[in-house]
Each structure stands twice: as structure tokens, then as C-alpha cells.
Amino acid sequence: MKTAESVAAGPPEDLCPHYREAITLLGKRWTGLILRVLAGRPSRFGEIAASVDGLSDRMLSARLRELEAAGLVQRIVHDEVPVRVEYRLSEMGADLAPILDGLQRWAERWDMAAAPTP
Amino acid sequence: MKTAESVAAGPPEDLCPHYREAITLLGKRWTGLILRVLAGRPSRFGEIAASVDGLSDRMLSARLRELEAAGLVQRIVHDEVPVRVEYRLSEMGADLAPILDGLQRWAERWDMAAAPTP
Numbered sequence: 223m224k225t226a227e228s229v230a231a232g233p234p235e236d237l238c239p240h241y242r243e244a245i246t247l248l249g250k251r252w253t254g255l256i257l258r259v260l261a262g263r264p265s266r267f268g269e270i271a272a273s274v275d276g277l278s279d280r281m282l283s284a285r286l287r288e289l290e291a292a293g294l295v296q297r298i299v300h301d302e303v304p305v306r307v308e309y310r311l312s313e314m315g316a317d318l319a320p321i322l323d324g325l326q327r328w329a330e331r332w333d334m335a336a337a338p339t340p
Numbered sequence: 341m342k343t344a345e346s347v348a349a350g351p352p353e354d355l356c357p358h359y360r361e362a363i364t365l366l367g368k369r370w371t372g373l374i375l376r377v378l379a380g381r382p383s384r385f386g387e388i389a390a391s392v393d394g395l396s397d398r399m400l401s402a403r404l405r406e407l408e409a410a411g412l413v414q415r416i417v418h419d420e421v422p423v424r425v426e427y428r429l430s431e432m433g434a435d436l437a438p439i440l441d442g443l444q445r446w447a448e449r450w451d452m453a454a455a456p457t458p
Binding site for chain 1: 362366411438444446
């Protein structure tokens with residue numbers, strides 16, 4: 223791993239750290255699915271959990287924190303009684319939604335699950 | 341991991357195995373960069389290696405085999421003396437190129453490398 227060195231040496235398109243960071247984030251289990259739920263509408267924690275079958279509360283909590291830290295998701299606390307908390311895509315997250323849709327459509331078009339998983 | 345069960349139980353959009361397979365493939369180190377080189381033009385092994393700084397021959401060989409197995413890349417043997425071998429995107433791979441470009445542009449637009457890597 224000589225990332226910093228390589229970035230300095232090569233032309234900009236050789237090793238784009240932005241791209242790599244993005245694909246690393248999106249490649250994590252559940253992340254793409256959570257983003258797709260939020261692209262549909264702002265949602266409460268329990269609504270997201272109910273929309274993604276098999277996703278535990280603990281994992282959803284961890285993923286939402288990552289997405290908040292990366293700036294894709296905003297946690298909105300509504301000043302009501304009882305307090306209502308919603309998660310929604312930030313402008314950055316909303317900007318990614320059509321790309322994820324494109325990836326999804328591509329994967330379906332080419333029946334992408336055919337490869338055997340060792 | 342209850343993937344098969346979950347797929348059967350939930351609505352289709354909850355757990356799309358196509359999407360997951362795609363993001364798993366694309367999330368592998370070097371894969372996105374190799375695809376971007378080949379989106380530019382069909383290339384010989386040595387040309388790809390020279391275009392991606394820091395990528396070893398062994399790793400490039402492994403990634404090309406994966407991409408061939410997944411149907412994104414074709415290995416073309418030109419009947420010449422000496423034999424010339426080129427790699428190029430299949431129709432499926434070429435169909436993905438604009439989506440990867442979109443992801444790249446999104447990552448640059450939002451300065452995606454800002455998050456600290458633990």
C-alpha cells in the first residue's frame with residue numbers, strides 16, 4: 223500500500239481517492255439498501271428497520287452513524303412531544319440516489335447474481 | 341446471514357441480490373480503476389498495468405479473471421505472430437461505464453475522501 227505516493231506520482235485518474243472512498247462506503251452490507259429507503263422518503267428508525275428485511279437494529283444504528291459521518295444522511299429531531307426523530311438524505315445523499323438507481327437497474331438488466339459465491 | 345430466507349420473505353426491493361452482487365464486485369480494490377482504463381480503449385495486459393499505478397501483475401491478473409467470469413470483460417486473442425492478447429469491455433461492461441463515471445463525478449463533487457479512515 224503506497225497510496226499517498228501513488229497519488230502524487232500518477233496522473234489524477236489513476237488512483238482517485240474520492241472514488242475509492244465512495245465505493246468502500248457503498249460496498250458495506252446494508253448501506254445501499256438503507257440509502258434506497260431514504261431516497262423514497264424521510265423515515266424514522268423503526269420504519270427503515272421494517273423496510274429492510276433481516277437488518278438488525280444494532281447494524282442499522284451503526285450504518286446510520288457512518289452515513290451521517292460521511293455526510294449522506296441527516297438526523298432530524300422534531301421538537302414535538304414525544305420527540306420525533308427522522309433520518310433523511312442530505313443534498314449529497316440525494317445527489318447519489320440516481321446513480322444507485324442506475325447501478326441497480328444495470329445489475330438487474332444483466333442478471334448480476336449469476337456468479338457463484340465461493 | 342439469512343440471505344436466501346430474507347429474499348424469499350421480503351418484497352423484491354428489500355434485498356436485491358443483483359445490486360449486492362454488483363456492489364461487491366465493484367467494491368474490490370482496483371476493479372473500478374481497471375474498468376475505467378478499459379472504458380477508454382481495449383488494452384493489453386501491460387498497458388493496463390502501466391495505467392494503474394501500484395497495481396501488481398498478480399493482482400491485475402486476478403481481477404481480470406474475476407471480471408471475465410462476471411461477464412464484464414472479454415479476453416480477445418488476435419491471431420497474429422506473435423500472438424496479441426487484448427482485454428476489452430463486453431456489452432455488459434460498457435453498459436456500466438457511465439454509471440461508474442457518475443459515481444466518480446459524485447465522489448469528486450462532494451470531496452468524498454474527507455472522512456477519516458480508522
